[in-house]
Amino acid sequence: MDVVPYEVRLREPLQTGSRRIDRREGVLVRVESTAGAEGWGDAAPLPGFSVESRPQAEQELRDLAVRMVGLDIQSPADLDRLPNLRQALSSSARFAVETALVTAAAAEAGRTPGAWLLGVDADRCTVNALLGNEPLTWPVAAARRAAEGFVSIKLKVGRRPVDVELAAVRAAAAAAPAVRWRLDANRAWTGAEALAFARGLAGLPVDYVEEPLRAGETLPAGWPRTVGIACDESLQSYDDVPDPVPPVVAWVLKPTLAGGLARSLARMRQARRCGCEVVFSAAYESGVGVRMLGELAAATGIPAGLDTYRLLAEDVLEPRLHFAGGMLDLGKA
Incomplete structure (x- = not known):
């Protein structure tokens, strides 16, 4: 080796x-x-x-x-x-x-890694776009990424006042009406703040709010039934984790942070048994790591969190991975 x-x-x-x-x-x-x-x-x-x-x-x-x-x-x-x-x-x-x-x-x-590992031979993987941290830029950026072919966009929330971010999310959704949204709070909110944000999403095409609650907080009563929750940091442990139950609708799996490939596959099987979606996501790896994540995500058919690759000005792979139309082309990887 x-x-x-x-x-x-x-x-x-x-x-x-x-x-x-x-x-x-x-x-x-x-x-x-x-x-x-x-x-x-x-x-x-x-x-x-x-x-x-x-x-x-x-x-x-x-x-x-x-x-x-x-x-x-x-x-x-x-x-x-x-x-x-x-x-x-x-x-x-x-x-x-x-x-x-x-x-x-x-x-x-x-065979391809996806075919050998999961029995699915896919030539492309759908990817969600990841926008910058400044809410004022979200509407223009969302319209641009939607025009590029993205059907799913992720926003980092929990960094500005709840009302400011809700207004920006609504403006972005209006600018890109065909897009579905993933809103990642990275454990930023109190229960009251998370509830106010969730209620403010009424009528928007939101897949989930990711890790809304800071450590020690519990999900408040009255959480809207139409707003799903995704787990990410909660899964970054070597210990067993409980089965997902509503309102949890998705597990975000980052093998680099969550114990490696085999452990992530075991968690994928656990989530699927419970009817929970699995979203494979990157942690700013090189093209070698991102390509493997694309193979895993292609087998699920669910948009993957691989847009971090755009931030790399250079890569260990030559040529670089090919992203176009909101997808990673595994055939050219």
Whole structure:
């Protein structure tokens, strides 16, 4: 197994919690099967969200490399039988190794990773657009992204007064009437604030409000039945999580942050058993990681959160991944 650190520039600085970053750092993993098939993965801890640092993930991968010699996987079930990965690796490092093993196994079988892993051979993946943080820009930006072909748009809310953001959401929806909306609060609100926001969405085509409540808050009585909730940070744990129940309608899965590929697939199966949608989403990984996420998302048929890729001014892949018409073209990836 080869371990290759990388850095890529961002088009503009990214604020993650209290951190401001202008470059994305990660570690590529390369494996080769006994038959000569090659696979790649990406470990890209996200500052402010990941527990592990990039140097820590790199060291974990280098320590694991000698134990990977002679290891091949023959079926997706084999991912759950790799105890070294659970014991020795942090979330992003685990995602990288699992992705490399899957892409090598798929290449050896002459199949796409999505077909090998989930039985779905798709050539494209629908993506939701992600708009900037300034509400005043949302209507113009929404109209532009809708004209580009996006049918789903995500907005980051919980950063301005509730009435200001509600007005901006309504203006954006009016500017892009064919779009469905995902509103991510990143655990910003009290129960009262979340309830006021949810009630203000009446009549809008909203898929869900993501993580509306700050830690320690409980969902207030009177939550509108028409406003679904999505979980994201709640799933970023190595522990088992309870089955989703209404008003939860979607689980947002970020393998880089949520324990890797195998754990995310297990959570996907859990959510589906409960009738809950699964949205695969990126954490500003390179094209190697984003391509794997596109394969997973294409199998669900649900728009994925992969528009973070636009922020990368450069990539480890050449040519870059091809996005057009609100979709990631997996055939050109």
